[in-house]
Amino acid sequence: MDDTTVYRTTAWSAGPGCHGGCGQKLHVKNGKLVRIEGDENHPWNQGRSCPRVLAMTQYMYHPDRITRPLKRVGARGEGKFEPISWDEAYDTCEKRLNEIKRKYGAESAIFVQGTGRDIGGPITMLAYSYGSPNWVQLGLSGHSCYTPRLGAMKTVMGDFAVADCSQYLERRYEDPQWKVPEIIITWGQNSTMGCPDGFFGSWVVDCMKLGTRIIAVEPRNTWLSSRALHHLQLRPGTDGALALAMINVIIGEGLYDKEFVAKWVQGFDALRERAAQYPLDEVAKITEIPAQEIAAAARAFARAKQAAVQWGVPVDMCPDGTAVAHAITCLSVITGNIDKPGGQVIARPSHGVTSYPFSTEELVKLYGADLIARLNEKRIGADVYPMVKNFRGWAQPDMVIDQVESGVPYPVKAAWIQTANVVGGQSARAKFHLEALKKLEFIAVVDLFHNPTTMALADIILPAATFPEKDSIRSWWAPLISIKKRVQVGECKSDWEINFELAKRFNPEGMKRWKTLEDMFNERLAPSKMTVADLQQQGGFKMPEDGPFKPYFRHERGLLRPDGKPGFNTKSGKIEVYCDTFEGWGMDPLPFYTEPPQSERSTPELFKKYPLVMITGARSQLFFHAEHRQIPWLREKLPDPTVEIHPETAKKYAIYDGEWVYLENDMGRVKRKAKFSLQVKRHHVHTMHGWWMPEMEGKAPSLYGVGDFQINNIIPGPQCAKSGFGGGQYKTTLCTLAKISA
Amino acid sequence: MANYSLLIDYDYCTGCHSCEIACQQEHGYPVGTNGIVVKEYEYEAGGRVRIDYLPFFTPHCDLCKDRRTREPTPACVKHCQSACMEFGLTKELAARMGDRNRLVLYTHNPGR
Ligand code: SF4
Ligand code: SF4
Ligand code: SF4
Numbered sequence: 001m002d003d004t005t006v007y008r009t010t011a012w013s014a015g016p017g018c019h020g021g022c023g024q025k026l027h028v029k030n031g032k033l034v035r036i037e038g039d040e041n042h043p044w045n046q047g048r049s050c051p052r053v054l055a056m057t058q059y060m061y062h063p064d065r066i067t068r069p070l071k072r073v074g075a076r077g078e079g080k081f082e083p084i085s086w087d088e089a090y091d092t093c094e095k096r097l098n099e100i101k102r103k104y105g106a107e108s109a110i111f112v113q114g115t116g117r118d119i120g121g122p123i124t125m126l127a128y129s130y131g132s133p134n135w136v137q138l139g140l141s142g143h144s145c146y147t148p149r150l151g152a153m154k155t156v157m158g159d160f161a162v163a164d165c166s167q168y169l170e171r172r173y174e175d176p177q178w179k180v181p182e183i184i185i186t187w188g189q190n191s192t193m194g195c196p197d198g199f200f201g202s203w204v205v206d207c208m209k210l211g212t213r214i215i216a217v218e219p220r221n222t223w224l225s226s227r228a229l230h231h232l233q234l235r236p237g238t239d240g241a242l243a244l245a246m247i248n249v250i251i252g253e254g255l256y257d258k259e260f261v262a263k264w265v266q267g268f269d270a271l272r273e274r275a276a277q278y279p280l281d282e283v284a285k286i287t288e289i290p291a292q293e294i295a296a297a298a299r300a301f302a303r304a305k306q307a308a309v310q311w312g313v314p315v316d317m318c319p320d321g322t323a324v325a326h327a328i329t330c331l332s333v334i335t336g337n338i339d340k341p342g343g344q345v346i347a348r349p350s351h352g353v354t355s356y357p358f359s360t361e362e363l364v365k366l367y368g369a370d371l372i373a374r375l376n377e378k379r380i381g382a383d384v385y386p387m388v389k390n391f392r393g394w395a396q397p398d399m400v401i402d403q404v405e406s407g408v409p410y411p412v413k414a415a416w417i418q419t420a421n422v423v424g425g426q427s428a429r430a431k432f433h434l435e436a437l438k439k440l441e442f443i444a445v446v447d448l449f450h451n452p453t454t455m456a457l458a459d460i461i462l463p464a465a466t467f468p469e470k471d472s473i474r475s476w477w478a479p480l481i482s483i484k485k486r487v488q489v490g491e492c493k494s495d496w497e498i499n500f501e502l503a504k505r506f507n508p509e510g511m512k513r514w515k516t517l518e519d520m521f522n523e524r525l526a527p528s529k530m531t532v533a534d535l536q537q538q539g540g541f542k543m544p545e546d547g548p549f550k551p552y553f554r555h556e557r558g559l560l561r562p563d564g565k566p567g568f569n570t571k572s573g574k575i576e577v578y579c580d581t582f583e584g585w586g587m588d589p590l591p592f593y594t595e596p597p598q599s600e601r602s603t604p605e606l607f608k609k610y611p612l613v614m615i616t617g618a619r620s621q622l623f624f625h626a627e628h629r630q631i632p633w634l635r636e637k638l639p640d641p642t643v644e645i646h647p648e649t650a651k652k653y654a655i656y657d658g659e660w661v662y663l664e665n666d667m668g669r670v671k672r673k674a675k676f677s678l679q680v681k682r683h684h685v686h687t688m689h690g691w692w693m694p695e696m697e698g699k700a701p702s703l704y705g706v707g708d709f710q711i712n713n714i715i716p717g718p719q720c721a722k723s724g725f726g727g728g729q730y731k732t733t734l735c736t737l738a739k740i741s742a
Numbered sequence: 743m744a745n746y747s748l749l750i751d752y753d754y755c756t757g758c759h760s761c762e763i764a765c766q767q768e769h770g771y772p773v774g775t776n777g778i779v780v781k782e783y784e785y786e787a788g789g790r791v792r793i794d795y796l797p798f799f800t801p802h803c804d805l806c807k808d809r810r811t812r813e814p815t816p817a818c819v820k821h822c823q824s825a826c827m828e829f830g831l832t833k834e835l836a837a838r839m840g841d842r843n844r845l846v847l848y849t850h851n852p853g854r
Contacts, residue, residue, distance in 0.1 A: 035767060038821055049821045054763040192756035192824070205754060205824040221784075221791035223756050231790065621758045621823075633766050636773045637759055678784040678791045 004029045008039050008540055010481045012474055013117030013419065014448060014495075015059055015466035016052035017624030018195050020118070021045075021476065023541070024053060026468050026486050033057055033468055033487050043170050043479070043543070045200055051621050055633045060466050060489055064449055064630055064694065067490020070461040076438060077456055077700030086491065092460055093416075094505045096442040097130060100414045106131030107378040108413040110400060112138040114420035115145055115625065116197065118472050120356035122499035123418055124393065128367050129507035133375035133382075134412075136395040138420065139427025141717045142727025143388075143397055145313055146197055148321035151391040151725050154359055155581050156329055157346075158569030159560060161338060163308035164345040165203035168478050168550050170543045173210060177552065179342035181207055182304035183229070185215040185297075187328060188239060188314030190222050193619040196312060198347075198476040204310060215297045217242065219615060219731075220644075220686060221679045230297040233681070236615050237596035237732040238287040239318050243327035244593060245283035246298035248275035250334060255302035257336025264338075264555065264568065267578020267589070271330060274590040286593070286601075302335050306342035313617070314731055319594040319719065321726020322387060326579070327591035333575050338555070345551040346560065350480040350544050351528035355473050363393050366524075378410070385724020386585035398718030401427075405436040414442040417453060418464075418495060423706060424452035424692040425626035428717035428728055429667070430710050434703075446498060449630065452706040455698045463492040470494030473521045473532065478550075479543045480528055482521070482535035587723055596732035597719050603734070610665050610734035612649070615686040616711050617730050626690035641691040641709055643672035645737065646682045650674060653737045662738040663687065667714040669738065685735070687711055745832040746805055746850060748819065750797060753844040754826035757782055757795035761818035761827070768809055768817035769802070777803030778818050796846070797827075805829075805850050 005028050012020030023042020027035035036056045040047030052059075059065075069089035074080030084092075100108055111127035111134060113119045127135045137143060153160045163184060169175035184204055189196070191204035204224070208214065213229040216222070217239065225231040234242055250256050251272045261268050284291040301307050309332055311325075318324040337343030349355070354362045364372050372393065376382045380403055381396025382389040388396045404412045415437065420426070427433040437443070437457050445458040454461050469489055474481040485494075496517055504511045514520040522531045528542070535542060544550040548559045558566045567573025571580070583589040600607045622634045629635055643663060645655065655661055657676040662669040663685070672687055680686050689712065693705040701707065714735065720727045757780055765777040783794045797818075806816035813820070819827040828835060832849055839845050 037817075040820070047820055048823050048825065049760055049764070050823065051759040051763040054760060054767050054821060057767065192758060202756070202758075202823040202825075205756060209754070221793055223793045223795065226790060226792040226794070227753075621760070632773045633763050637762065678786070679793060 002029070004034065007484070007486045008042070009468065009486070010474060010483055010540060011053055011467050012472065012483060013119070013467065014464055015056050015468070016050060017117070017627045018052070019116040019197055019476070020467070020474065021195060021198055022049065022053070022200065024049065028486055031487055033060055042541070043172050044167070046172070048202065050194070051634060051637075052624060052628060055631050056466070056468070058631050058633055059628070060468070062449070062630060065489070066448060066450065066461060066463040067492055068463060069491070072459050077703070079455055079699040081461065086493070089460055089462055090501055090505065093444050093502060097414055100442060101131065104411055104413050107133055108411055110134040110136055110138065110395070110412055110415050112136055112415055112417045112420050112422060114426060116356070117419045118356070118474070119419045119495055121354070122495045124357060124363065124366070126416065126499040126503050128371060128375070129503035129511060131506070133379035133393070134395040134400065135393055136397050136400050137426065138397050138400055139422050139425065139430070139433050140397050140728065141428040141730070142317065142321060142720045143394055143725050144316035144321055144728045146316065147392060147394065148316040148721065148723075148725035149311065149325040150358055151387050151723070152322045152325035153329055154391065156326055156577065156579050157333070157338070157575050159346045159348065160358070161329075161332065161344040162199065162347040162477060163310040164342055164551065165207055167203065168345065168543065173206065177341060179306050180210045181212050181306055181308040181342040183215055183301050183307035184212050185217060185301060185307070185309045186224055187217040187309055187311040189310050189312030190218065190224060190618060191310055192223055193621055199310065213300070215301060219681070219684060220618065229300060230293060232289050232293060232297055234287045234289055236314070236613055236684070237318050237599070238593070239315055240320065240324040240327055240591065240593035241278055241283045241286045242289065242294065243324065243331060244275050244278035244591060245280055245294050246301070247271065247327065247330055247334065248278050249280065249295050249298035250302045250331070251275055253299070255299060256334040260336030261334055264574050265333060266572050266574040266576045268334070270578040270590060271334070274592070278593065301331065306340055307335065307337055308342065308344055316726055317728050317731050319596055319727050320592065320721045320723070322721055322723040323588065323591045323594070324726070330577050330591060333577060338575065339552055341552050346554060347477045348549050349475040350478045351475065351549055353473070353475040353480055353525055353528050355475045355524070357392070360390070360392055381724060385720070386587050388724035390585055391725070396720065396724055398720050401433055401436055402718070404439065413440060415440055416444050418446040421447070421451045421453045421626045423456055423703065424710055425690055426712070428712050428715040428730065430706070430712040431668070446495060449694070450698055451626065452692050452703040452710070455703050456700060462498055463490065464498070465489070465492040465494040470496065471517060471521070472496055473525060479541040480530070480535065481541045482532045484536060484540070597729060598732060598734045606734055610736045611683065612735050612737065613684045614663060614733045614735045615680070615684055615731050616715070617689045618686055620688060623690060626692065629692065630694035640673040641671070641688060642675040643685050643687040644675050644677035644680045645685050646678065646680050647676045649682050649685075650676055655737060655739065660740050662740060663711070663714065663735050664738045665714050665733065665735040667716055670711050670714055671708045671740070685737070689730070746829065747832040747835050748799070748805070748816070748848045748850070749828040749830070749835040749839065750846045750848065751826040751842070751844070752794065752796045752846055754824045755780070755795040755797060756824050758823040760821045760823050761797055764817040764821040765803070768806060771802065775802055776800060799848050799850070803850065
């Protein structure tokens with residue numbers, strides 16, 4: 001009918017910004033994306049889309065989008081940038097970073113990313129080619145973004161696991177191998193609000209329609225909690241106590257899966273004893289959930305033939321996130337739900353291909369054991385925290401920023417910031433981050449729009465491509481995916497392309513085996529015996545076939561261990577609920593509970609002054625973290641940053657609905673518009689994170705209003721789990737409300 | 743003339759906003775114009791707070807007249823994340839409503 005071509009692809013990061021995974025159809029006309037639609041033949045989303053992907057045309061062709069490399073020409077914060085060529089941009093980054101390496105050592109440059117976008121692959125390649133061990137989600141206190149959960153699962157079970165909503169089966173809900181989970185616990189996860197960690201949130205809704213009942217572990221009232229069989233409305237941060245109490249009920253009442261435990265679990269008696277230290281009455285007081293509700297939920301979960309847990313980042317953000325993830329993992333383990341249809345299925349990167357390294361094993365596979373061991377010597381935090389040293393390759397974020405400030409034990413002089421708006425986004429004590437980073441000698445930022453970070457800090461800005469503008473591969477659980485570039489916007493390049501070019505400059509010898517990025521993708525795809533071209537021919541994705549990468553019951557069939565024996569991929573072949581490995585690292589081998597650092601219990605004096613528990617970070621489908629505030633169709637639906645206040649609480653503070661107010665504590669104050677809401681309990685308030693105002697002045701000191709609206713200005717830090725993974729006070733900071741009019 | 747309608751199983755509307763943006767993309771509607779608008783409701787029932795969402799249709803909804811010459815379903819129906827909307831003949835949808843709970847049928851007969 002017209003000259004529009006339709007291409008099928010998969011969304012991952014830039015654009016919707018998310019962790020990706022859905023199939024989309026790009027309608028391209030004269031080299032431009034004119035429309036985007038969900039791909040009804042993609043098993044992941046079956047035609048559905050989120051608002052952010054549907055607004056892609058406004059995002060990609062936004063008048064404010066950065067489409068050429070820029071260099072700063074004024075002072076930092078003056079907002080003066082000039083377009084330059086890619087050659088000049090690459091040359092500058094190469095020269096400046098090499099100077100810093102010569103003067104201070106490669107470890108003096110940090111490589112900073114945000115959440116699980118298509119970034120772990122390209123940024124580790126760049127950092128390690130340059131020689132720096134310091135790959136970090138800078139600002140994210142406790143590194144609390146899936147890594148604590150990944151680390152706990154991998155260490156305890158030898159693998160990761162996810163809620164089974166049939167996502168490994170091409171025919172999905174129709175496939176007779178799959179069973180509907182009788183129960184899904186949505187643990188700190190408001191599933192209808194997005195797609196975290198390779199999981200399409202609305203799969204939970206699909207399951208509900210097929211009969212799944214929900215246990216919502218959620219301090220707020222949500223759509224999901226309204227419909228839940230049990231709503232465990234816990235005090236924020238007390239998840240660990242709740243999980244242990246549930247374990248205690250299940251073991252105490254003999255509701256655990258005796259056969260599974262006898263055959264596949266190590267350390268069950270020790271777990272029983274530990275859980276016995278969390279009696280219902282005591283935990284009811286800690287969590288503010290009635291004891292009988294906890295018991296009823298535990299029984300329902302244990303009695304279900306198959307039950308799953310879909311969990312979220314609040315688990316990581318508990319004071320000891322690793323231990324909480326350990327406890328919740330134990331719930332699935334003792335009820336025998338592991339790798340069972342409709343339970344918690346072992347999740348491995350599809351076909352054994354690494355696109356985003358999730359474990360030390362994968363880093364070693366990509367970069368060699370020698371290099372990974374060597375990086376540990378200077379990696380910030382590896383000498384302090386056992387999990388930072390032994391799991392994955394992150395530097396510890398709270399320590400990194402302190403070291404930027406102090407220069408001890410060695411100076412930090414440069415930052416490469418990619419997919420992260422550090423100043424307007426994830427940083428707890430955001431002002432401290434801003435001030436500390438100003439001291440750096442060189443900062444390059446790869447992004448798509450100006451934001452508080454580019455304005456305040458960038459010396460060089462490199463314009464990144466969105467997903468229709470890039471080539472990539474993706475193996476985050478399943479299926480295996482190739483993403484193909486279909487359009488070009490300005491001079492934008494993908495994160496992969498940018499990092500590939502610079503990595504070649506820093507490490508010509510090591511990178512010379514790949515002439516093109518596709519050569520490298522093909523080498524990484526080797527375990528699948530497919531190439532990018534093969535994948536494209538098959539429609540861009542391929543589900544894993546029966547074997548180590550596809551459920552079910554792989555432990556029984558000898559598909560999980562390298563030696564081919566039945567069992568789990570741990571030393572003992574069993575799931576180590578009493579975890580020798582943790583013990584060997586000087587950690588508690590069993591799960592435990594830690595009280596949040598600020599609370600009525602731990603800081604009663606502070607609580608008198610600041611009697612409201614501030615929960616931040618609930619998701620919206622309209623914005624991904626600190627993005628999308630400039631997209632007209634999205635912003636229209638939520639124009640102002642609100643704080644949800646219970647109407648009775650608002651009355652106490654004499655605040656009217658819609659009034660602009662301050663959220664306040666000893667760290668400062670942040671502006672919000674009051675929204676009366678029954679979604680929060682009387683002594684809680686909730687506010688969304690990631691707010692800055694693209695329509696306001698970009699130049700310092702305004703920095704798009706980040707000083708007024710960035711909620712993390714009043715989130716304290718550092719607070720890190722004993723393991724090094726977990727913590728951050730994003731859900732548990734105490735505050736009060738104040739009127740703006742004096 | 744065939745009468746078409748949209749059937750909403752509003753117990754399953756999660757307020758995801760996909761329908762709204764889908765409609766705006768489909769018609770190229772600017773901010774301020776939309777064929778569908780989603781509202782949030784909070785109330786207490788059965789000793790619990792309930793959060794519900796319900797989309798409603800405005801005169802800007804043309805039931806995706808143009809689109810349906812190319813695609814089987816309206817943009818909002820196709821992209822709805824909880825698949826809680828159906829499009830079809832009024833009579834057929836109405837007949838299917840009888841024994842189900844909490845549905846809304848939106849008829850579309852401009853000029854009547
Ligand atoms: S949030 Fe979900 S539907 Fe939207 S682009 Fe990401 S993966 Fe796709
Ligand atoms: S049917 Fe079409 S026009 Fe009507 S609301 Fe849905 S998308 Fe908009
Ligand atoms: S797309 Fe569906 S679930 Fe989402 S708001 Fe609209 S009707 Fe509700």
